[in-house]
Amino acid sequence: MTPGSSLTVLLLISTSFAMRNSSSRSLRTRQISGMKLSSGFMEIVQEETCSDSIIRLSCRSLKAIIFILEAEYHTDRTNACGYDLQAIEKERQKSLHQFTDRNALYSVKFARHLRESYMAEEEEKSTAVDLRPSLNRRCSGLQHCRYKMSTDHPGPSLWIPANIRVKYACIPEKEVRKYCNMHVKVVADEEGYVRTPGYPLYYLGENSCGWIFKSLPGQRIALTIHDLHIRDREPDGSCVDVVRVRDSGSTVYENCGTVAGDTIISNTNLVTVDLIASEEFYPARGFLLQYKVLGCPDILAPNGSHVSNGTLDTRTFLCRMGTLFPDTKQRTRTIFCNNGRWNENVQSMPSCVASSALILKTEADDNRLSSLSGDDIGSEVRRGVGTDNAVAFTTQIMDSASTQPNMLNNADYTVDVVLPTLLIALLFVGNAVIVYVIFQYRKRKTPPGGGTAEEVALDAASGVPPV
Numbered sequence: 435m436t437p438g439s440s441l442t443v444l445l446l447i448s449t450s451f452a453m454r455n456s457s458s459r460s461l462r463t464r465q466i467s468g469m470k471l472s473s474g475f476m477e478i479v480q481e482e483t484c485s486d487s488i489i490r491l492s493c494r495s496l497k498a499i500i501f502i503l504e505a506e507y508h509t510d511r512t513n514a515c516g517y518d519l520q521a522i523e524k525e526r527q528k529s530l531h532q533f534t535d536r537n538a539l540y541s542v543k544f545a546r547h548l549r550e551s552y553m554a555e556e557e558e559k560s561t562a563v564d565l566r567p568s569l570n571r572r573c574s575g576l577q578h579c580r581y582k583m584s585t586d587h588p589g590p591s592l593w594i595p596a597n598i599r600v601k602y603a604c605i606p607e608k609e610v611r612k613y614c615n616m617h618v619k620v621v622a623d624e625e626g627y628v629r630t631p632g633y634p635l636y637y638l639g640e641n642s643c644g645w646i647f648k649s650l651p652g653q654r655i656a657l658t659i660h661d662l663h664i665r666d667r668e669p670d671g672s673c674v675d676v677v678r679v680r681d682s683g684s685t686v687y688e689n690c691g692t693v694a695g696d697t698i699i700s701n702t703n704l705v706t707v708d709l710i711a712s713e714e715f716y717p718a719r720g721f722l723l724q725y726k727v728l729g730c731p732d733i734l735a736p737n738g739s740h741v742s743n744g745t746l747d748t749r750t751f752l753c754r755m756g757t758l759f760p761d762t763k764q765r766t767r768t769i770f771c772n773n774g775r776w777n778e779n780v781q782s783m784p785s786c787v788a789s790s791a792l793i794l795k796t797e798a799d800d801n802r803l804s805s806l807s808g809d810d811i812g813s814e815v816r817r818g819v820g821t822d823n824a825v826a827f828t829t830q831i832m833d834s835a836s837t838q839p840n841m842l843n844n845a846d847y848t849v850d851v852v853l854p855t856l857l858i859a860l861l862f863v864g865n866a867v868i869v870y871v872i873f874q875y876r877k878r879k880t881p882p883g884g885g886t887a888e889e890v891a892l893d894a895a896s897g898v899p900p901v
Contacts, residue, residue, distance in 0.1 A: 461514050462487070469603075472624055477604040478503070484515035485583045486595045491569075492578035493604035500573050501627075501660045501722055502694070504601040505565035507583065511597040519596070566694035569600065570661040574722065575634030610722075614643035620655050620727045622774020630709055630720030637664060637720030639675065639711025647725055649703040652732030653774070654746065655725060657705065662693035663719035664711070675711040677721060699728065730771035738786030739767075747771045753786035760787050 462483040469476045477498070483489060485507055491500055512519040568587040573579035583598060610627040611618065618626065628645055630637045637643075647655050657679065665675040673690035680686065682702045689696070698705075709721070729746035736759075742752035750768045758765045761784055769778045 461516060463514070471606070471609055473608060474606050476606070476609070478601070479604070480599075480601045482514055482597055482599045484512075484595055485593065485598045486515070487582075489581045489598065489600060490578070491573050491581065491600070491602055495604060495606065496577060497608070498604040498606050499575050499577060499610070500579070500602050500604060502566050502569045502574055502600070502602050503660070504599065505569045506599050507563040507565055507593070508597045508599065509561070509563070509594060512595070514597040515595045519594075564694070565598070565600075567692050569602075570663065570694055570719075571692075573602070574661045575629070575719065611645075614638075614645070616645050618645055618647045618725065620647050620649040620653075620725055622653075622727055622730075625724060625726040627722065627724050628707075629722045632715065632720060633722060634661075634663075634719040636715045636717050637709065637711065638715050639713045642708050642710050644706060644708040647705045647707070649727045650731040651703055652729065653703050654728040655700045655703065655705045656728050657698045657700075657707065658724045659693055659696045659698075660722050660724060661719060662689065662691075662696070662721040664690055664709070664721070665716055665718065666691045675709070675716065678708045678710065680706045680708075727774055730774055730776050733776065733780045736767075736780065736783040736785055742766070749776075751783075756789055757786040758789050760784050 462481065465480045467478045467480075469478055477493065477495070479491075481489065493500060510519070565583070565587055569581055572581050572586050581600075605627060610629050612629050612631055612633070614631060618628070620626070630643060632638060647657070649655055659677075662677060664677065665673075667673055667690055673688070676688055676690050678685060678688050679698050681700045682704050686700070687696070687698045707723070730749075733749065735741050735751050738757050739751040739753045741749055743750040748768055748770055750766055753759060753765045759767050767783070769776050769780070771777075
């Protein structure tokens with residue numbers, strides 16, 4: 435081996451050693467937030483540090499337990515360890531390309547072997563390693579714990595020191611259901627948690643331990659198994675102890691062994707979860723799962739329409755042909771689901787009406803306004819000139835309308851009073867003329883110098899001057 439190639443090998447070894455030493459200057463970041471629960475708050479902690487350091491997970495409340503939300507090891511991020519991986523790689527490549535003889539090629543092979551024994555492969559550098567199984571084994575269900583990747587996770591001794599990102603929650607123990615054979619009502623805006631009796635020390639067996647989750651019709655239920663640790667599979671792949679999820683009687687999930695982060699979304703609003711175990715108790719953690727509701731309840735379409743498209747987050751109503759919604763003048767209407775509730779009250783939605791009737795009604799209203807107030811004022815009102823002008827316009831309508839009853843009253847007075855009075859007067863005059871003619875006729879037939887009292891009376895009446 436030539437002195438130049440020896441220098442290359444020493445340079446690579448010293449670079450790796452310096453990178454390892456610089457990782458001890460870890461730059462840890464920590465963020466704490468809270469989430470509102472039905473009876474308090476759940477603390478959520480997010481921490482990022484170097485993989486060669488010790489991570490301490492703890493809950494400030496003594497009545498809270500830890501469950502892991504995320505845990506990832508990123509081989510392509512090293513800022514938390516205090517060095518720039520890309521700069522080191524660039525410097526290494528620059529030193530390797532300075533030698534072209536055979537010994538230098540040997541040095542490249544040696545450097546590649548050194549790199550493979552210490553760092554991840556190129557294709558693995560862009561991926562993240564899931565650390566949740568080992569973190570669950572170490573910390574889930576406890577109030578505080580210590581975790582070190584080099585000792586608590588299998589096979590990390592050959593990995594390059596890089597960033598570890600951990601996100602966990604401290605949930606009050608009273609928020610976690612811990613009894614079997616329960617009916618659980620899943621409601622909007624709330625998340626719940628279930629753990630097996632004895633978690634995280636052991637789980638019970640021999641008898642089935644189950645839960646029934648139910649929400650409103652039309653909604654779905656999401657179950658997330660944050661930590662599952664029961665008896666492993668048999669050599670033939672079968673499960674002696676098993677967790678089974680059934681959706682309205684149909685099995686949608688079965689598993690055993692160790693699992694972290696599995697999510698099951700139901701197709702209906704009724705889900706059952708059962709832990710079926712063979713022994714009285716088994717020294718494994720059991721499981722911890724989270725449940726929540728998805729979507730909004732079923733709703734009836736407004737009169738004259740039907741649901742044309744429906745998802746977990748939206749419903750679209752379509753009026754029958756030739757009809758539309760009167761307030762929007764559209765044939766379709768879409769409502770949106772937000773935190774388990776629709777943004778509109780369907781019961782208060784107007785029914786679909788015929789589009790031709792709506793157009794005629796609109797035109798009739800416009801014509802009526804124009805006839806009462808004039809085209810100019812009517813156009814101003816249709817353009818929406820403001821509240822004050824609308825009030826003035828209303829006052830003008832009332833004033834013009836107040837003059838119309840006077841005209842109508844004059845016509846009614848002529849028909850109802852004057853004409854009947856003239857007819858009655860004509861009847862009286864006619865009767866008087868008839869009586870006068872009768873008296874004159876009878877008077878001519880009476881002989882002179884005689885007559886009865888009736889005749890005297892008629893003579894007296896005849897002396898009455900004519901009307």
